[in-house]
Structures are given as C-alpha cells and as structure tokens.
Amino acid sequence: MVCALLSDLHLEEHPDRGEAYLDALNPEGVDLLVLAGDICAHDMILDVMKWFSKRYDQIVYVLGNHEYHESSFEVVEETCKKLPSNIEWLERRSIEWRGLHILGATLWFEWEEKAMQHKDRLSDFRKISGFDDEVFERNAHSQLFLRSQIRPDSLVVTHHLPTFRAIPSRFKDSPLIPFFCCDLSSIKVHPKTWMFGHTHWSVNIQAESHFIANPLGNHHQKDSGHSADLRFIF
Template sequence: MAMKIQIASDLHHEMSQHCHELACPLPLAPGADALVLAGDIHEGTNAIDIYSDYPVPVVYVHGNHEPLNNRYPALISDLEDRAVGTAVRFLQNDQFTFGEIRFLGACMWTDYLQFPLHFNDSLEIARHGMIEHKLVRRSGDGRMFQPEDARMHQRETLLWLREQLDVPFLGKTIVVTHHIPSPRSIPHAHQQHALAPAYASNLELLVERADLWIHGHAHWSCDYRIGKCRVICNPRGRPGRNRKYPELPYENAEFQPALTVDV
C-alpha cells in the first residue's frame, strides 16, 4: 500500500522570529503518513524540539546551517541524543524503515568537483563564500570547518550509502540529503556560478539506484527523474528574501507547504 510522504527543506525557523507562522512547525499535510525535512530547518538541535511531538514520524537530516556556531561533528551526537523518545528520526549515515519504505539519510556535504579543471579555485571560493566555513568549528582542534573537511565527510557518507544501496530491500528506498546529488537541480542560469560546486555533486550513478531522492540546500524547487529515481526539492527558503515578490514572507515563491508524494 502506498504511503503519502510530505516533503520540505530550508524552513529556516531560526530566521523567523518576526513571523509567528514561519517560526511554528510546518503544518501536517492532509493524509500525510510521514514528514521529511531535508536540512536547514533550525539552528543547532532546535528543530528536534519544535517537531518532537509531531503527529507522524519526522525524517530529518541536518543541513549546513544547523552546525553554525557549533562544533562539528560533535553536533551529530547532540542531535541523536535529543531525538530519542521524540517523533523525529534524525539520520546521519543512518536508516529508518517505516512500513515498506527504507529511508537512507545524511547531510552528505559536497565534493567541489563540479568544475574539475578549476577544483582548487572552487575550494578557495567556497572557503571564503560559504557561511559554514566561517562559523563552524571542528570538534577535535577547534579550527574552522574547511572545504577539505566537507569532502572528507562526504566520502564517508558515499561509502556508507553505496553499501546500503547494495543491500537488497523489497520495498521502496528513499534517500534524504541536504546537499544536492546532481547539477540538474541547479537552474541553467546558475550552473556556471562560482559557488555551484559548494551546492551540488554529480552522484547520478548512485541516484538512479534509489526510488526517490529528496534534497535541500537549493532555495528553488525542482522535480525530475534520473533513471527510475525521482529527485525532488521543496525548499521554503529564508524569510524576507524574495526580491521579485516582496509581499511573500519567504524566499521561494514555488514552495508548496503541503507537498506530498505517494511512494
């Protein structure tokens, strides 16, 4: 029997202090059996607090904003501990089986290889242009979290994810990541942007092995297929950042608060 999965990302509750509606948990969509939150939901562990009593399971991966002003990867243990006994199923290189659906989840980070001939430039541009490399410190030595650290964490995730996808599963497999698994999720006008490698990696050979891949990090919507796999991003984006529609309280005009898919 098909399940109805609600999808959202980049809700940025931490930036919504001046809008009560945006600061509150996302309302459950009619008939939804589970909610997937694909990162950048709230700072630190606060997302778990506001979704702890949600009426259905909440499958949650962290984004690049949760670790801001925190130590990483120590924050992962904090998130795991805070989620115990709540409706939230926090996943970082971990899985959650719900009925006939297997969720495989991780932040995933990125490899900065979208422009292979300019790899070193991509690292340096991200080092100075991405907020996580300015406001996140490494757990071990307290130094700033660097693009090289992100690449290391992505490698760990990809090795784990490949192993999990090799394990036979009779139901459907949904992969949830914050970072983007294919440049196809980036609008054509932005695919040559200098920071594009900080957002997307080309993981299409992995993507096509899943049934559904949900991601965040982009602040624009997308819905397409790679082989049999459907790729979806439904981000709300930051409050007050819509320049085209300033009356809209959040960044992405295409955001659907009650978006669901049948799996």
C-alpha cells in the first residue's frame, strides 16, 4: 500500500489560493493520502477537500491550528462533518482501513507556566474563539485517547509534534517549544509510524517510532525540505 503525506500547505497564503500547487500534485499510484493539518483557511476547507476527494482514493485528514483561525472549534468541526465520504476526519478517532489501524487528533499542547509567559507570541490565543477555555482540555483528552488506543502496528496522525526529536536544532532553546510539541515519549506502546505537521521543516527519523513530517511551509519558504512526491510503503 502506497501512502503520501502532506502538511502545512497554507494554501490561503498563495496568491492563487494554492491552485498551481494543487494542480501539480500527482495522485497516481497513491492508495492513501494523509493530510496532517494547516492545509488551508477554514472558509476553504470544503472546496479544497472536494478537490482532494476527486483525485485521491482515500484520505485521512487531521486539522491543524490554522484551520481554526478566525473561527472557533465548534464552527470548524461542524464544517468537517460535511466532508466527502472518502475523507476520514480524525479527531480522537480511529479507523481500520485495508488492515491498517489509523488514529489521529490535532493534539495541541499542555499547560506550562513558563511557556504561558509567552502566550502573546502565539497567534492561536488571539485568533481562535474560546481557545484559552478549551485548548488544554482538548490536549488532555487527546493524550488519553492516544495512550489508550495506540498499537504497535498503528499509523498515528497528529498536527502537533509528538516528540522533541523533531524540533530543528535552531529552535532547541526557544521558549515557544511547549506550544508546538507535546512530547509523548513516555507512552507505553509506541506506534510503528507517526505522521505530523506544524513544523515547517521536514522530518524523517527512525526512533521508538518512524516519525515523519512533509510540510510545504509558508508561501515563498524554500528550506522546508518538502517533497510533493514523497511516498511510503506500508
């Protein structure tokens, strides 16, 4: 089975709303497309997902933080209930597909006192309605779900980074790391593969799991290491 992974396309930043990038994608031979969040703005979700739906046989989609910007958890998630039937939106959900156990959630981050001193630098707190009231509870529920449902053969998809290993060396000392990574190294059962986004630099690390990220990054970014043709065999 051939799997493709895309994340952090930020199509809303493109002058053509991502049309050129999408048209250049090659879905041939791809059995499963994983979209690990920050694909587009909330008001583009249905149109963009319909585009993917017509070209890829099966899609797994986890929302990123940017899909919620200028909206709320409730409104965006109501939108995701209207996605085409071949798109599985995973928010603390698992599916069995062709013998593959797939589970996912956005994940978010834990409350940390030192990090909260820098919350004004994180746009989520300003741009997502009700964010302060929900984000830490959502993270707690997501952690409980993942810890209880992950199997050794699982494919896990989150938006936020699940391991400190994935943080680029240039950001190792950043006080904002707790807003980007929810380190789950202590889980008792590690999945075979963990795909994620949020970082704007590609990741391909074999450790307790195979950690993979394939972000495009912000418009005009040239150093993300993104490959539109990246494929994995399961």
